[in-house]
Amino acid sequence: MKKAGLAAIIIILLVVAGGWLFMRNMGMGGNVPEQGGMGQGMMGGSNNNVNNDSFSDGEKPLPIPPILEDKNPEPGKAEFSLVAQKGSMEFLKGKETDTFGYNGDYLGPVIRVKKGEEVSIKVKNELGEATTIHWHGLEVDGEQDGGPHTGIQPDTTWNPQFKIEQPAATLWYHPHLLDKTGEHVYKGLAGLFLIDDEVSERLDIPKDYGVNDIPLIVQDKQLDSDGSFDYDLSMHDVMMGLQGDTIMVNGAVNPYVEVPKGKVRFRLLNGSNARIYNFSLSNGQEFYQIGSDGGLLEQPVKMNNLVLSSAERAELIVDFSTFKEGETVELTDQGTSFMKFVVTGEQTGPSEIPAQLADIPDVDPSTATRTREFVMAGMGRNVTINGKQMDMDRVDEELKLHDTEIWEISNESTGMMGGNGGMAHPFHAHGTQFLILDRDGNPPPANETGWKDTILVYPGEKVRAIATFDHKGIFMYHCHILEHEDAGMMGQFDVQ
Ligand SMILES: [Cu+2]
Numbered sequence: 001m002k003k004a005g006l007a008a009i010i011i012i013l014l015v016v017a018g019g020w021l022f023m024r025n026m027g028m029g030g031n032v033p034e035q036g037g038m039g040q041g042m043m044g045g046s047n048n049n050v051n052n053d054s055f056s057d058g059e060k061p062l063p064i065p066p067i068l069e070d071k072n073p074e075p076g077k078a079e080f081s082l083v084a085q086k087g088s089m090e091f092l093k094g095k096e097t098d099t100f101g102y103n104g105d106y107l108g109p110v111i112r113v114k115k116g117e118e119v120s121i122k123v124k125n126e127l128g129e130a131t132t133i134h135w136h137g138l139e140v141d142g143e144q145d146g147g148p149h150t151g152i153q154p155d156t157t158w159n160p161q162f163k164i165e166q167p168a169a170t171l172w173y174h175p176h177l178l179d180k181t182g183e184h185v186y187k188g189l190a191g192l193f194l195i196d197d198e199v200s201e202r203l204d205i206p207k208d209y210g211v212n213d214i215p216l217i218v219q220d221k222q223l224d225s226d227g228s229f230d231y232d233l234s235m236h237d238v239m240m241g242l243q244g245d246t247i248m249v250n251g252a253v254n255p256y257v258e259v260p261k262g263k264v265r266f267r268l269l270n271g272s273n274a275r276i277y278n279f280s281l282s283n284g285q286e287f288y289q290i291g292s293d294g295g296l297l298e299q300p301v302k303m304n305n306l307v308l309s310s311a312e313r314a315e316l317i318v319d320f321s322t323f324k325e326g327e328t329v330e331l332t333d334q335g336t337s338f339m340k341f342v343v344t345g346e347q348t349g350p351s352e353i354p355a356q357l358a359d360i361p362d363v364d365p366s367t368a369t370r371t372r373e374f375v376m377a378g379m380g381r382n383v384t385i386n387g388k389q390m391d392m393d394r395v396d397e398e399l400k401l402h403d404t405e406i407w408e409i410s411n412e413s414t415g416m417m418g419g420n421g422g423m424a425h426p427f428h429a430h431g432t433q434f435l436i437l438d439r440d441g442n443p444p445p446a447n448e449t450g451w452k453d454t455i456l457v458y459p460g461e462k463v464r465a466i467a468t469f470d471h472k473g474i475f476m477y478h479c480h481i482l483e484h485e486d487a488g489m490m491g492q493f494d495v496q
Pocket residue numbers: 383424425426479480481484485489
């Protein structure tokens with residue numbers, strides 16, 4: 001008996017220790033980079049595992065995605081055509097990478113519309129396999145939303161039509177096919193969707209596209225030695241989401257872009273499958289955030305670092321007016337440079353950043369008809385929301401059209417690694433925009449006081465956000481770590 005008991009204890013100890021070592025080797029120390037304030041020290045370590053080679057002769061100019069032609073000359077109407085197609089890119093010198101793209105080899109053009117416009121988009125699928133296209137952040141009915149129900153079969157065209165009824169914003173589009181979103185986005189299917197309105201047009205902010213209003217789609221990739229994309233998920237990839245060791249911007253590795261000697265606006269999209277960035281400038285310079293996922297903030301927020309999880313957007317203004325002609329500064333993720341700004345002698349744009357930007361309604365929790373809870377938990381392939389995994393045949397939540405609700409989104413800590421273990425999950429819901437009420441009972445940081453459709457929830461944290469559901473139909477809510485989404489960390493809500 002004694003021997004058996006001792007043996008059992010030894011086995012238990014070995015299992016526990018082995019499990020700990022396993023988790024350690026899997027990098028389960030967490031996926032959140034350190035940030036001033038929130039999350040500081042919580043996850044430990046600032047190793048971002050990125051090895052973008054230092055800037056060299058191979059530098060490329062930053063590709064600027066073209067603005068897609070509006071084929072409808074009528075005022076108040078817009079018509080666009082997209083083709084999802086196969087392509088090939090030379091990300092690494094002399095090596096071809098098979099890719100997907102919209103109207104080209106990789107990524108897609110910018111769809112640019114005005115508030116109030118009636119928009120028609122024809123999306124043709126020439127991928128040779130089914131896909132969908134979801135307008136991330138756009139407030140339209142479920143049938144136009146492009147979720148997993150709206151498959152576009154090979155060689156067919158989908159033609160959603162909708163009216164733009166939301167403020168100026170930097171949104172984006174990407175596939176949303178059940179179980180395949182990660183692979184399709186990873187291969188290159190993503191593009192920006194910009195809305196302008198009378199406020200964004202009236203404000204004296206940089207707005208010369210490609211000159212002092214520059215889109216930056218940041219993605220990390222893993223390139224095999226032959227140059228190909230590797231979307232063969234390891235256990236680590238399933239658990240943490242696929243994180244590559246090479247950061248690209250607009251599809252270029254270590255690019256540079258010339259910027260005028262003045263204030264320059266950057267529209268940042270974290271278009272990565274999983275990686276959470278902590279952006280800062282290599283000289284430590286402060287910048288201003290003027291917009292969040294769903295539009296402009298009320299006031300510019302001064303900051304010197306910005307945490308952005310997958311699918312989140314931020315509009316920033318950086319002041320290059322004190323730079324000498326030819327001087328450079330780099331954009332970094334946790335200190336690792338991955339793109340460079342080269343300041344020219346030219347001066348353009350406004351001299352001041354407006355103190356007042358957009359009007360954001362006051363957050364009034366008493367207008368909510370109910371509070372709904374969403375608990376994100378689990379790991380690996382067992383990631384869940386409210387204990388369930390995605391089922392196309394099950395509607396998880398039923399909402400009433402035009403209701404305002406509080407969504408209480410929590411991330412159940414795994415309790416490992418001294419109680420702070422587990423991963424941060426970016427929670428995204430379709431068809432509406434949220435305002436964050438509080439994080440663990442505290443007001444959100446200033447740069448999160450605007451419209452949000454993707455909310456990063458830290459391990460053990462509870463976030464309350466409020467939204468009005470003005471569009472009917474079936475919509476998704478899910479983790480925007482795409483490998484978690486594809487593993488089933490998603491549910492459906494029906495607004496009627
Ligand atoms: Cu997740």
